[in-house]
Amino acid sequence: MNKFVVVDLETTGNNNRGQDRIIQIAAFLLESGEVIEQFSSFINPNMNIPTFISELTGISDEMVQYAPQFEQIVEELYPMFNDAYFVAHNVHFDLTFLQKEFERIGLPKISPLAIDTVELTRILYPTLTSYKLSDLAKVFNIQHENPHQADSDAEVTAELLTILLKKLESLPYASLKILEKLSTSFKSDITYYISDLLQKQSESFSNESVDYEEFRRIALKKRSFSLPQEEEDFVEFDEHLKRDLVDQMAVEIPNFIKRDEQFAYMHDVFDAFSQNNILLAEAGTGVGKTFGYLIPSAFFSKQFGKQVVISTSTISLQKQLLKKHIKTIEKIIPFQLKIASIQSKRNYLCLQKFEYIVGEQFDDNYDSILSKAMITVWLTETENGELDELSLPSGGLHLWDRVCCNEESENKRTNPWFHKCFYQKAKNQLMLADIIITNHAYLLSTLKNKDHLINSVKTIVIDEAHALEETASKTFGITFSCLKYYQYLSRLSTTDSNELVHRLYKFDEGIPNREKWWKKVDHLVKEIKYESEELFRLLRDFILSKQNELDKENIRQSITLSDKNTASQNWKVIQECANRLIHVNNTLFTGCEQYLNLIEDKKVSAFHRSIVSEFKMIIEQLKSMKNGLYEILFDKNDHYICWMDTEAKGSFHTTMLYCEKVENADLIQNYLISGRNSIVLTSATMSIDSSFSFIKSSLGISENINVIEKIYPVPNDFAQGMKVYIPSDLMGIKEITQEEYALQTSNTIRKIVSEIKGRTLVLFTAFDLLKQTYDQLIQDLGSLNSSVLAQGVSPGGKQKLIKQFLQSKQTILLGTNTFWEGIDLPNEELDCLIIVRLPFTNPEKPMFIAKSNLLKKAGENSFSSLALPLAVFKFRQGYGRLIRNEKDQGSLFVLDNRIINTSYGSEFLKLIPKNKIKINSINELLKDF
Ligand SMILES: Nc1ncnc2c1ncn2[C@@H]1O[C@H](COP(=O)(O)OP(=O)(O)OP(=O)(O)O)[C@@H](O)[C@H]1O
Numbered sequence: 068m069n070k071f072v073v074v075d076l077e078t079t080g081n082n083n084r085g086q087d088r089i090i091q092i093a094a095f096l097l098e099s100g101e102v103i104e105q106f107s108s109f110i111n112p113n114m115n116i117p118t119f120i121s122e123l124t125g126i127s128d129e130m131v132q133y134a135p136q137f138e139q140i141v142e143e144l145y146p147m148f149n150d151a152y153f154v155a156h157n158v159h160f161d162l163t164f165l166q167k168e169f170e171r172i173g174l175p176k177i178s179p180l181a182i183d184t185v186e187l188t189r190i191l192y193p194t195l196t197s198y199k200l201s202d203l204a205k206v207f208n209i210q211h212e213n214p215h216q217a218d219s220d221a222e223v224t225a226e227l228l229t230i231l232l233k234k235l236e237s238l239p240y241a242s243l244k245i246l247e248k249l250s251t252s253f254k255s256d257i258t259y260y261i262s263d264l265l266q267k268q269s270e271s272f273s274n275e276s277v278d279y280e281e282f283r284r285i286a287l288k289k290r291s292f293s294l295p296q297e298e299e300d301f302v303e304f305d306e307h308l309k310r311d312l313v314d315q316m317a318v319e320i321p322n323f324i325k326r327d328e329q330f331a332y333m334h335d336v337f338d339a340f341s342q343n344n345i346l347l348a349e350a351g352t353g354v355g356k357t358f359g360y361l362i363p364s365a366f367f368s369k370q371f372g373k374q375v376v377i378s379t380s381t382i383s384l385q386k387q388l389l390k391k392h393i394k395t396i397e398k399i400i401p402f403q404l405k406i407a408s409i410q411s412k413r414n415y416l417c418l419q420k421f422e423y424i425v426g427e428q429f430d431d432n433y434d435s436i437l438s439k440a441m442i443t444v445w446l447t448e449t450e451n452g453e454l455d456e457l458s459l460p461s462g463g464l465h466l467w468d469r470v471c472c473n474e475e476s477e478n479k480r481t482n483p484w485f486h487k488c489f490y491q492k493a494k495n496q497l498m499l500a501d502i503i504i505t506n507h508a509y510l511l512s513t514l515k516n517k518d519h520l521i522n523s524v525k526t527i528v529i530d531e532a533h534a535l536e537e538t539a540s541k542t543f544g545i546t547f548s549c550l551k552y553y554q555y556l557s558r559l560s561t562t563d564s565n566e567l568v569h570r571l572y573k574f575d576e577g578i579p580n581r582e583k584w585w586k587k588v589d590h591l592v593k594e595i596k597y598e599s600e601e602l603f604r605l606l607r608d609f610i611l612s613k614q615n616e617l618d619k620e621n622i623r624q625s626i627t628l629s630d631k632n633t634a635s636q637n638w639k640v641i642q643e644c645a646n647r648l649i650h651v652n653n654t655l656f657t658g659c660e661q662y663l664n665l666i667e668d669k670k671v672s673a674f675h676r677s678i679v680s681e682f683k684m685i686i687e688q689l690k691s692m693k694n695g696l697y698e699i700l701f702d703k704n705d706h707y708i709c710w711m712d713t714e715a716k717g718s719f720h721t722t723m724l725y726c727e728k729v730e731n732a733d734l735i736q737n738y739l740i741s742g743r744n745s746i747v748l749t750s751a752t753m754s755i756d757s758s759f760s761f762i763k764s765s766l767g768i769s770e771n772i773n774v775i776e777k778i779y780p781v782p783n784d785f786a787q788g789m790k791v792y793i794p795s796d797l798m799g800i801k802e803i804t805q806e807e808y809a810l811q812t813s814n815t816i817r818k819i820v821s822e823i824k825g826r827t828l829v830l831f832t833a834f835d836l837l838k839q840t841y842d843q844l845i846q847d848l849g850s851l852n853s854s855v856l857a858q859g860v861s862p863g864g865k866q867k868l869i870k871q872f873l874q875s876k877q878t879i880l881l882g883t884n885t886f887w888e889g890i891d892l893p894n895e896e897l898d899c900l901i902i903v904r905l906p907f908t909n910p911e912k913p914m915f916i917a918k919s920n921l922l923k924k925a926g927e928n929s930f931s932s933l934a935l936p937l938a939v940f941k942f943r944q945g946y947g948r949l950i951r952n953e954k955d956q957g958s959l960f961v962l963d964n965r966i967i968n969t970s971y972g973s974e975f976l977k978l979i980p981k982n983k984i985k986i987n988s989i990n991e992l993l994k995d996f
Contacts, residue, residue, distance in 0.1 A: 068259070070151035071097045071182070073228055075221035076161050077124050079112055088112035089168060090131050091124070092140070093221035096147050100229050106144055107218040109134035122849075124215045138172050145169070148177045156200050156224045158183035158254065180256035184227050186437070187255055190246070191234045193441035194448075194456050196867050203227055235261070238447065239279045239286040240268050245425055245443045252436045279447055282487060283422055287446050290492075302401050304337050304366035312362070315399045320358070322893075324953050328779040329355045335777055336747050337363035340526055341371070343744045345774040347532075347762070349753040351781030352947020356749055357392045358399075359779075360528045361502075365400050367526065368501035374524045376503045378510040380531035380538065382410055382455060383866060384889050385506045393504070407500035409493050411509050416442065416452040417476040418484035423677035424470055434462025442470070452489030465554065474687075475680045483673070494520060507531075507538040514738040515543065525744035531889070532748035533940060536765045539735050540914065544707075544727030545695040549603045550720040552692050555685050556596055561589040567682050568592065574675050578665060584658075591655040598648040603719040605641045610713045610722070612637070622834055625712035627913040628699070645700050652693045659686045699726045706730070710913035729917045736767030751888075751947055752940035754778055761936050781947075786980045788956030789949065794989040799964055800904070809839035812903055812962060815989055816844065819960055820853050820879055822996035825898030826872060827853075829881045830945050832904045834859055837881050840903075844879070857881040865890075888944040893951035900949040901960045905975060906941035907934055935971055942975050960992075 073095045080087035089110045096104040109126070111134045121127050155161035158181045166176055185198050195206060200223055204211035209226045213219040238246070247261040279286045302310075308330070317323045332350055339346035340363065350356035364375040379385050389408055397404060425439055438459050445457060454467060472490045479485045497503055497520045505521075507529070513521045529535055560566035562585050572585045610626045626632055663686075666679055699709045708729050714721035728734070740746060753762045759776045768774060797815065800808050820827050831837040841857040848855070854875060856868050863871070865885050872880045873896060880886075887906065908915045919929035949957040959979075966972040967986055976984065985992055 068150060068152065068180070069099055071154050071225075071228060072147050072151040072179075073097060073154040073221050073225040074161050074165070075155060075217040075224060076164055077120075077126060077215065077217045078164060079114060079116055079120055081160075088114060089137055089164065090116060090120075090126055091217040092144070093217040094144065094147050095221050095225040096151065097225055097228070100232075102225065104147065106140075106147065107221070108140050110140065111136050125213065126216065137168055141169070141172065141174065145174065145177075148179055151179065152182050152256070152260075153177075153179040154182040154184060154224065154228055156184045156220065156227075158185075180259075182228070182255045182257060183253075184224055184231065186253060187231045187235075187257070188227065189437060189458070189460075190253075190440045191231055191444055193445045193458060195458060196863070196870065198458075200224065200227075236264055238444065239276060239281065240265065241281045241284050241286040242443050242447055243268070244284070246440055249425075249436050249440045249443075252431075252433065253440070283483065285418070285422060285425070285443075285446065287418075287487065288448055288450065291450070303370060304363060307366070307401065308333070311401070312399070316358070319395050319398045322952060322954065326354065326782055328782060329359050332356060332359040332777075332779045333363050335775070336360050336528075337367060339747055339775060340364075340367040340375070340745045345740070345745065345768070345772065346747045346749075347753060347759050347768075347774055347776045348747060348749040348779065349759075349777070350749060350751060350779040351785075352751040352944065353781060353785060353951040354751075354779050356751070356779075357388065357530070358396070360530070360747060360749060361392055361396050362399065364502055364526075364528060365396060365404050369402055369404070373526055374500060374503060375526045375528065376505060376510065376521060376524045377528045377530065378505050378507050380507050380534040381885075381889070382414070382506050383864075384531065385410065385504055386455065387889075388504055404502065405496075405500045406502050406504060407493065407496035408504040409497060409509065410453070410506060411512065412472040412476070412490050414454045415472045415488075415490040415493065416446075416454070416470055417472040418452075418487055418489070419476060419482045419677065420470045420681070421446075422484070423674070423681070424466070426674070432462060434460045435466045438463035438466045449489075451493065468554070469558075469681065473684055475684055481676060481680070497521075507535055508542050511539055511542045511735075511738065515734075525742075526746075527739070527743055528747045528749065529739075531750050532766070533750040533752050533762065535735065535748075536731055539731040540727045543731060543734055544725060545698055547692055547695045547699060547724040549599075549606070549722045549724075552599060552689070553603075553720050555688050555692070556592070556599065559592055559682070559685055559689075561592050562586075563589075567678060567685065570678050571682060574671070574678075577669075578662065584662070588655070588658065591651055591658070594651045595648065595655065598644060598651060600719070602641065602644045602648055603722055605637075605644055606711060606724070607713045607719040607722050609637055609641060610711055611715070614715075622714065622838075623712045624715050625710055625911070625913060627916060628709040628711065642700060645696065649693055649697055652689065656686060656690055656693075695726070696724065699724045708913055708917035725913075727914060729914070729921055730765075732765060732767030734767075740767065740772075752943050755936050755939065782953060784953040785950045785955070786983060788954065789959065789980075789983055790957075790995070791959045791961070791979050791984045792992045792995075793961050793964075793967055793984065793986045794992060795964065795967065795986050796988040797962055797964055799968070805836065806839065809836055810843055812836070812840045813843035815960075815962055816840070816879065816901060817851060818989060818993060819899065819901065820851065820877070822993045823899045823958065824877060826876065826892075826896065827879045827899040827901060828872075828886065828892070828897055828948065829879060829901040829903060830887055830906075830948075831881060831883045832906050833909065834883055836903065837883055841881055844881075851879075853877040853879050855879045855881070858883055858886060887941055887948075890948060891951060892948060894955055897949060897957060899958045899960070900946065901962060902942070902945055904963045905938055905961075905965055905972075906945060907938045910934070930971075935974060939974050939978070943978055946978070 075093050076089050077091040078087050078089050090112050091109050093107040094105065095102050109131045111131050113136065116126060116128055116131070153162055162181055170176060188195070188198055188203060200220055201211055201214045204223050207227065207230055209223050211219060211223050243261055243265050247258060247265060250258045250261055278289055280289050313325055328350065332348060332354065335346060335348065336359065338344070350359060360377065364377060367373065368375045379388060385408065393406055421442060425443065441457060441459065449456060454471070459467065472488070476482055476488060476490065482488070485491065503521070503524065510521065558566055559568055562569050562572040568585070568588055578584055610624050613626050613632065614624050663679070663683055671679070706728055707726055709724070709726040711722060711724045713723070748766065753759055755761050757778065794815065798808070798811060803811070816829060837857060838860060841855065841860055844851065844855050854877070856871055856878060858865070858868060858881065861868060868880060869890060872878050918933055922929040922932050946959055949959055966975050985995070
């Protein structure tokens with residue numbers, strides 16, 4: 068069948084059981100890619116159209132008043148569904164709605180084969196960030212005149228379908244074969260279509276292709292390899308700096324301005340490298356420190372033939388560096404640069420594991436099937452096999468746990484995919500690279516594991532150095548997730564399930580007393596399940612019993628496992644339960660080790676071996692989690708702090724346990740600093756009153772270590788376009804309830820954006836206040852005249868929210884922690900920044916309490932030595948988002964009256980040029996606009 072009817076409906080609502088009606092319908096009939104018939108009409112629903120539907124679609128009561136009723140168009144419409152695939156973007160909605168309408172007027176039910184273009188796009192374009200029709204229209208360059216009107220949406224969907232079918236046709240045989248098998252569980256009835264394509268392919272040509280290679284019945288993108296470049300004439304850094312650098316930068320960096328601070332920074336970084344120094348370099352927000360360290364790193368590595376590692380705080384910043392800055396640098400420098408990027412193993416796909424799971428006979432989980440299909444297609448395109456390229460559905464992350472690289476993937480002997488392994492490829496590229504880009508967590512863990520590849524590099528740049536200590540604390544600490552433990556256990560399961568233990572049980576390996584042995588495993592797994600559920604329930608009750616009613620509204624509740632908190636009888640009951648769990652775990656592990664030893668020497672099939680390998684991986688994980696649990700619950704140590712948290716309204720599986728070292732300076736010193744030739748630690752926030760003592764002590768750089776300390780301030784011109792407003796008539800959070808505070812905040816935001824009429828970023832310090840403010844704001848979107856996005860509420864992560872933020876001129880974006888730093892929104896990309904509260908760390912945070920206690924013990928004031936410096940750092944980062952260059956303009960509103968009413972407020976005020984600050988009632992301030 069090669070006919071497709073592409074349909075879109077607009078309706079009065081989502082209820083298809085009689086309450087809601089169609090208000091517009093469009094259908095395009097396609098054959099061999101051509102539109103052979105089309106139908107489009109408004110429909111009179113005989114009821115009022117709800118306001119929000121009118122706002123969304125632009126279809127009003129007046130527009131449908133004289134339109135035909137559904138019964139009147141059916142004669143023309145109904146035959147279009149004969150012998151054609153029924154296609155829609157979210158097909159379930161349109162098809163069921165239409166089926167109900169036909170049923171209502173007494174026509175026989177239509178049951179066509181259906182194609183969902185959302186599902187098909189996810190599978191065939193697995194790396195897109197949004198699958199909304201309007202976003203897809205932009206990606207594929209399809210004209211979309213009236214989003215949310217049926218005729219326009221159906222037309223776009225029809226064009227999209229043509230693109231999708233072409234893509235499907237272009238896939239290699241091996242990928243189609245896998246999709247054919249998986250497609251029986253798709254929402255789209257596409258199996259026959261794929262079978263036809265396979266038939267055609269097998270008749271027409273061989274499997275040879277320039278784009279793909281096939282191995283063990285999986286198609287991969289052919290690896291590109293380039294011949295080594297001829298060595299160019301090399302120009303030394305100083306010479307290039309004098310001669311060409313400024314000109315090159317001016318060509319490649321949009322709106323380039325020669326900043327003395329940035330050039331001084333570059334010089335100092337190069338000197339630190341070549342003179343084997345430690346450099347602490349604070350470059351004010353927007354100075355351009357990224358180019359500032361990348362350019363000297365490139366020259367240094369080339370000139371001296373020494374590798375440089377560059378590490379930044381998060382994977383997302385690591386990617387940003389690669390996508391944006393490295394591309395520009397390659398154009399600026401006069402020679403070829405070999406760049407490698409690496410992150411932790413579990414971010415890379417293990418092809419051996421994928422081969423195994425794609426061959427599985429049973430899988431009834433839709434997200435997991437969808438993810439397998441997406442990965443199948445992605446493998447024909449990806450060079451690097453990294454998780455963050457993919458847009459897996461939420462359930463797909465569980466599947467990723469089963470297919471990501473681990474120690475087993477690195478076993479050359481048992482992994483037939485070893486020579487194609489993405490992680491190995493990334494490691495191989497490290498050896499050849501001039502510059503290695505990574506993130507703090509990966510860097511610290513590899514240094515700790517004495518990984519030779521990274522450890523041998525003697526020149527390192529640490530960007531966002533202020534975040535290093537916190538990452539060290541997490542990387543060197545323990546995290547125990549009850550959900551993860553439960554998932555591993557479920558994966559193991561028992562012989563009467565369809566999971567690992569059952570699969571292994573089915574192989575007759577000649578184990579002595581086989582039946583008895585597996586029965587024992589069943590018994591132990593059941594006991595572990597029982598004891599762990601009991602323990603997790605007790606832990607959650609324990610956390611919640613220590614909170615007062617008000618706190619319980621908060622998203623996550625936490626409790627420190629201090630002597631005082633664990634002195635109760637309830638804690639003893641928890642420890643007894645944990646002891647029982649640990650004991651049964653140990654019995655299971657001993658048994659499993661014996662089994663694994665036994666099977667090790669046996670000749671088993673590759674399929675059997677892969678199940679054994681997954682079983683081994685799960686046992687290893689459970690073992691390491693059990694050890695972690697023991698350390699958290701029993702192993703008291705003054706240098707560590709342990710705590711737990713849980714979702715106030717979630718299940719007991721949401722409970723997490725943590726153990727971290729309170730001070731990590733010694734570890735950072737041991738693993739990172741000592742033994743290096745040169746290290747550049749840089750950030751926009753390192754000094755307090757021109758002193759680096761605070762950061763030095765947190766990074767283990769004692770006063771007797773020789774370091775160079777430099778500050779490169781934000782150029783004065785940056786302040787020209789900035790205005791800072793501090794309303795004096797707002798209530799403090801302690802003077803009113805949090806609900807009233809959220810209402811006051813949302814009202815103030817409303818007033819500001821109605822004057823600014825531009826993009827506004829609102830920074831919060833806690834999610835609950837953000838959520839309450841968001842709820843208030845969306846209550847009357849009409850009068851707000853702006854769209855509202857909120858981190859943790861609107862779908863998608865940070866990058867996706869920023870992308871959406873930039874799509875329209877009048878948007879408000881509410882963000883918490885990660886939005887305070889690392890985002891670059893120059894010029895008209897950001898018009899206004901609102902800081903809701905001064906960014907003090909939540910004083911209830913266990914790690915903060917532990918650090919404060921240490922300071923108190925040492926006779927220091929924890930507010931002035933810890934809370935205030937951290938808040939000032941964060942404020943500087945936050946307010947640095949507004950003005951990003953000399954020509955940038957923008958307004959900052961600080962809604963926290965502590966900045967003017969307290970003595971410490973001056974620490975924040977002094978960061979802003981005095982002549983830029985206006986303090987008055989909010990209404991008076993807004994007269995400025
Ligand atoms: N000399 C320059 N002239 C104009 N724009 C520049 C210059 N140098 C860098 N930029 C641009 O300025 C922006 C900020 O640069 P960068 O990402 O390095 O920020 P930063 O100084 O590290 O600030 P932050 O600490 O806030 O991240 C980027 O968009 C970059 O392309």
